[in-house]
Amino acid sequence: MKCPYCSSLDSRVVNSRPGGDGASIRRRRECLNCARRFTTYERAQLEPLMVVKRSGEREAFNPDKLLRGLALASEKRPVDAAALRAFAYGFEDEVQIGEIPTEEIGRRAMTFLRPLDDVAYIRFASVYREFDSLERFIEEIQGLKEGGAQADKGTEPDHEAP
Incomplete structure (x- = not known):
């Protein structure tokens, strides 16, 4: 090793x-x-979990990529690094299917981050949902304040990625 x-x-x-x-x-x-x-x-390792990207390309799930995204969103926030690691490395075991779209990974990561830290959640959501304006940030923050009505609906980005 x-x-x-x-x-x-x-x-x-x-x-x-x-x-x-x-x-x-x-x-x-x-x-x-x-x-x-x-x-x-x-x-x-029985059968690797395959990730279906928005482009339709498939690749093996890499918990390090998920952990990097979670860690970046949680940077300088009071979020337990061990909890992030446990989520990222336990993700493959929790998902009992052979393929998963990136959108589902993002949804599950947001569901995980939400109760831990609002700022980390908003940071992750801004990348995952591809916020392209200040209004999108405000809508998401309003959703958090209102108990999650906006935060839980519409998990797809408002526009198509290039």
Whole structure:
């Protein structure tokens, strides 16, 4: 396993135990080069979840991409990074289908972010729904204030992406 700190390929397993979901194994490793410790997760991969993009192109689901989007929306906000990680890496296990459109991933991510932090939710929504005006931001914020009427309806962008 490659060390995330020094990129050395030499590491040893210090501790192994079942992951929190029971479907993975959590391994604590120590790099033999720099002596730093890191955690890896091992899980059986049956059939990869395929993401159907707006263009119709298909690609394998990558939890790191989802985590990057969630982390960017939550930057400098009081959102637990472990919760973001758990959502992104547990997403594939939660979805019991072979393909999922990007729109559904976005909807589920917004549903996840909403109770955690309004600002992170609005940031994510602004990219996901492709806000193109100040009025769209105001509409979304009004929806949050009113208990979610606007925030829960109309999850598709108002215009077609280029």
